Amino acid sequence: MDGHDWRPLLEGTADQAARFLESLPERRVGWTATSEELRAALGGRLPEDPTPAEKVVTALAEAAEPGIVGTQSGRYFGFVIGGALPAALAADWLTGAWDQNAGLYAGGPAAAVVEEVVVGWLAELLGLPAGVSASLLTGCQMAHVTALAAARHRVLADAGWDVEQHGLIGAPPVGIAVGAERHVTVDRALRYLGLGSATATVVPADGQGRMRPDALRAVLEGTTWPTIVCAQVGNVNTGAVDPVAELADITHAHGGWLHVDGAFGLWAAASPSLRHLVEGVETADSWATDAHKWLNVPYDSGLAFCAHPGDHRAAMSVQASYLIRADPGGERDAMDFTPEFSRRARAFPIYAAIRSLGRSGIAAMIDRCCALARRFAAALAAADGVEVLNEVALNQVLVRFPGAGGDTDERTRTVVRLVQEEGTCWLSGTVWQGRAAMRISVSNWSTTEEDVDRSVDAILRCAATVG
Numbered sequence: 001m002d003g004h005d006w007r008p009l010l011e012g013t014a015d016q017a018a019r020f021l022e023s024l025p026e027r028r029v030g031w032t033a034t035s036e037e038l039r040a041a042l043g044g045r046l047p048e049d050p051t052p053a054e055k056v057v058t059a060l061a062e063a064a065e066p067g068i069v070g071t072q073s074g075r076y077f078g079f080v081i082g083g084a085l086p087a088a089l090a091a092d093w094l095t096g097a098w099d100q101n102a103g104l105y106a107g108g109p110a111a112a113v114v115e116e117v118v119v120g121w122l123a124e125l126l127g128l129p130a131g132v133s134a135s136l137l138t139g140c141q142m143a144h145v146t147a148l149a150a151a152r153h154r155v156l157a158d159a160g161w162d163v164e165q166h167g168l169i170g171a172p173p174v175g176i177a178v179g180a181e182r183h184v185t186v187d188r189a190l191r192y193l194g195l196g197s198a199t200a201t202v203v204p205a206d207g208q209g210r211m212r213p214d215a216l217r218a219v220l221e222g223t224t225w226p227t228i229v230c231a232q233v234g235n236v237n238t239g240a241v242d243p244v245a246e247l248a249d250i251t252h253a254h255g256g257w258l259h260v261d262g263a264f265g266l267w268a269a270a271s272p273s274l275r276h277l278v279e280g281v282e283t284a285d286s287w288a289t290d291a292h293k294w295l296n297v298p299y300d301s302g303l304a305f306c307a308h309p310g311d312h313r314a315a316m317s318v319q320a321s322y323l324i325r326a327d328p329g330g331e332r333d334a335m336d337f338t339p340e341f342s343r344r345a346r347a348f349p350i351y352a353a354i355r356s357l358g359r360s361g362i363a364a365m366i367d368r369c370c371a372l373a374r375r376f377a378a379a380l381a382a383a384d385g386v387e388v389l390n391e392v393a394l395n396q397v398l399v400r401f402p403g404a405g406g407d408t409d410e411r412t413r414t415v416v417r418l419v420q421e422e423g424t425c426w427l428s429g430t431v432w433q434g435r436a437a438m439r440i441s442v443s444n445w446s447t448t449e450e451d452v453d454r455s456v457d458a459i460l461r462c463a464a465t466v467g
């Protein structure tokens with residue numbers, strides 16, 4: 001397609017995208033089509049013959065629209081999603097146009113250098129030790145896999161075992177300790193690494209979901225095995241932050257490795273006013289987080305950092321005779337630090353996000369989301385028949401609707417469903433320590449006080465209809 005006339009296609013696509021983004025302030029946040037309607041609009045037989053690119057894109061945009069969730073809207077509060085900053089979105093388009101293979105320096109020197117630059121910037125923003133190694137991955141799930149592979153390498157090397165060469169069959173036992181309120185991706189990472197999700201010792205958490213240091217101490221006291229401890233900054237429900245400095249001291253006193261799941265909570269470190277919440281986080285051995293959540297970079301953009309670059313590289317590096325490697329001691333080949341071989345040049349949108357906001361803009365975005373979460377909590381808590389379940393330390397709010405009696409779990413689930421159907425905003429439900437709750441996550445750069453107030457009104461209107 002060297003001779004393709006790109007301009008009409010890309011300009012037309014930009015127009016489609018701009019119209020979608022401009023519709024967000026008034027667009028219904030949730031989707032409207034059923035899965036059957038979407039299959040009917042988008043499915044059909046495998047196309048036999050070519051279709052012009054403009055026609056393909058126009059038809060796709062039209063057919064997909066009713067099934068598109070307004071995650072880019074300032075009134076999207078589901079899961080922990082985050083939108084896409086304008087500069088990051090535009091750089092993401094360029095990333096597609098350039099189509100670099102960022103596995104090797106030779107696959108895209110600019111991509112490799114930008115990756116090196118953003119790793120330095122991110123380490124500084126997140127308060128991590130200078131010289132940490134990093135991987136830019138699909139998401140926090142693969143960041144756990146990567147960081148825990150480095151941890152597995154280290155603790156088994158300390159026990160005299162080369163896990164990269166010999167695998168786990170016949171290996172010395174590895175102790176794993178996880179918090180009771182860990183994210184499920186930690187379990188899945190342990191599974192992927194052959195460590196098993198059921199072999200971990202579960203360390204009790206407090207009412208907000210924070211791992212209890214006294215309980216970790218008790219667990220490790222009985223252990224003679226090399227141990228990996230998985231802590232968390234930012235519980236997916238409450239936003240609660242483990243006391244990482246204390247957990248790191250306890251873990252290190254037993255010769256263990258402390259990994260931190262900071263999918264969104266680690267971004268508190270980027271705000272001078274919130275940094276105290278994650279004090280001591282830099283004393284851990286590895287960290288997993290996302291740029292696609294609180295940095296508001298488009299999917300998919302996860303990040304793993306490791307305080308021990310040698311262990312990180314030992315767990316991930318690969319060689320083949322046809323790979324043109326960067327000069328030893330010279331340029332960085334990202335595939336030495338990632339489980340992927342070929343990969344998208346994810347550093348470009350991260351670079352654009354950081355340059356467009358700067359350190360102060362990122363801090364302001366994190367602070368704003370937290371202030372808006374507190375605004376949500378205050379407005380809802382002031383209403384009759386509404387209970388806020390968590391200490392709103394970060395950007396997460398958990399709400400229940402006790403109403404005038406009857407089954408509060410059922411009523412809460414009904415209010416969540418009605419709010420989703422009503423369309424002013426979108427949020428989801430959860431079960432927190434045995435009780436059904438509505439989850440509100442304020443993670444979007446564009447959310448305003450007016451968005452929160454409109455959403456509170458919609459939630460209370462829906463709650464009122466349940467009685």
Ligand SMILES: Cc1ncc(COP(=O)(O)O)c(C=O)c1O
Pocket residue numbers: 079080138139140141142183185234235236261262263264290302
């Ligand atoms: C605390 C925590 N860890 C891990 C994840 C998984 O992140 P990802 O979807 O990027 O893999 C999430 C997602 O919400 C999370 O909140």
